[in-house]
Amino acid sequence: MGKNTKRNKKTKQQLQQQQSPPQQNGVTASASGTASEDFEDQQAASSLPSLNAKKRSQLNKLIDELLDLVEKQPANPNEEWKQYEQLQQLLKQIMIVEEPLSQAVCPQITDHPDDQSRLAKVEAFSAWAKDGGVHSEGLEIAIFPGYQLGLRANRPLAKEELVLSVPRKLIFSEENNSDCRLFGKMTQATHLNLAYDLLIEKIRGEFSEWRPYIDVLPAKYSTVLYFTTKQMERLRGTAACSLALRQCRVIAKQYAFLYRYAHTLAESSTGNRSHPGERGLFFTQRGLCYKLYRWAVSTVMTRQNLVPSEKQEAQDSPKFISALIPYWDMANHRPGKITSFYAAVSRQLECTAQEAVAAGEQFFIYYGDRSNTDLLVHNGFVDVNNLKDYVNIRVGLSPTDALAAKRASILDKLNIRHTAELRVLPAPDFISKELLAFVRVFKMSAEQLDHWCSDLERAGDLLHIDCALETDHETRTWQFLEDRLKLLLAVFDKEMREADEVKELSQLQLKDGASLGQEIELMLLLYRRLERSILAGALQYAQEHRKV
DSSP, X not given: OOHHHHHHHXXXXXXXXXXXXXXBTTBOOTHHHHHXXXXXXHHHHHTSOOOOHHHXXXXXXXXXXXXXXXXXXXXXXXXXXXXXXXXXXXXXXXXXXXXXXXXXXXXXXXXXXXXXXXXXXXXXXXXXXXXXXXXXXXXXXXXXXXXXXXXXXXXXXXXXXXXXXXXXXXXXXXXXXXXXXXXXXXXXXXXXXXXXXXXXXXXXXGGOTTHHHHHTSOSSOOSGGGOOHHHHHTTTTSTHHHHHHHHHHHHHHHHHHHHHIIIIISOOOOOOTTSTTHHHHHHHHHHOOHHHHHHHHHHHHHHOEEEEOSSSOTTXXXXXXXXXXXXXXXXXXXXXXXXXXXXXXXXXXEEEOSSOBOTTSEEEEOOOSOXXXXXXXXXXXXXXXXXXXXXXXXXXXXXXXXXXXXHHHHHHHTTOOSEEEEEEOOTTTXXXXXXXXXXXXXXXXXXXXXXXXXXXXXXXXXXXXXXXOOHHHHHHHHHHHHHHHHHHHHHHHHHSOHHHHHHHHHHHHTOSSOOHHHHHHHHHHHHHHHHHHHHHHHXXXXXXXXXX
């Protein structure tokens, strides 16, 4: 056990001796445990600085401005970008006012990867995990260039061998024994509940039973929440840009709502454990700041996994909740197959090797079928070998189209939305069957629509590349796709030319010991290259089919 845990135990024992009534028949009054926990809460809170009335008033006004800003729904990409720039300015001012508090709960670190400082705490974490029932024979935590921390095989591992198990009691979720949740009457998605619980445990510091785990988590992330405005500009013109801007807007809005509830709508909390949610409110009022919320949300975004809820009626449909799984979440991603599953009978997460691993090599798991857009926005990395990558393009029926109803009836039969984001794929497929079918329907003449609407059971044929269609119809279809892809690539070049991407990418790849900012720059350039490659390949494919 770590030093903090030992000190906490000693404090509890002293309090129980001072405040608890004598044992009767081997049972001690439960009030003793509550008293020691209350003492720890007060100790944790007393170590945090408080903002004076002037700064609190200044912060309240900034939060009101932020809420006014994010309530506005931008009408187009230019408005969305302007809103993001304004949001970044407000958040910068908020972080300046909150600096004394954020220094206490999120200590300042250098701009270099913090793997060495995390590695120094791995020994205490590994002991904590082992004591908690984690079985990881054959694996150990180590540093890997380009990955920071990861799992290393310390002996040969066979394919499909069970190499890691984490018991339910060590899985951090909203169903852990804690009264920190039920914050006010705010109903939130499970991943937000998880982020809130993590935030509270981070504020509790050395008094948190999860401290050894929290100590080995990254102090910063490469998620979009950490991008500078200049870095975010790299995404302009890409499929990821709007998603990234929306993510920043949503998280800022969540933070502002949480702040307003804690500091404007609610009374000051004493942390009375007999009232659900009071303890969470107590710590939120004393430790909440944007840097901490950004860190908690980023931790959940990059590491969460779903596990079945254990607090539901047996007859209900299975419910899954977000969770952080210590030790297992140290494993990095490599394309393959999912080999981690929750075993309900043994109440533990079990992970097998997706491939044979030699001693000394890194042990990888597969995060699932996700595009690089999704990985970049929510996980802060891209996979250059991603076989499941794709680029979404937005298409939709025009409300002024006199034939829209007939087009809609065919799309309904194909289970394709009338306004949708459909996939452009890497080689060898290039154009998804849904996108191809949509454009075919979109480019049908009135006569062709009548023909297909007369027998909707045949609509499925439109999904196939070799569907028998009139030559002029197919030409219009592929011409539309060609024009759309050319337009997307033109926007790419407007923001950054391909030659400049290649030049900057080669310069960044030559540097050793890159800072977090440089890692983000490299990731963004790689993403641009990967998306451009998919669009360019699909364009060539469309041009070839138009000529046939």
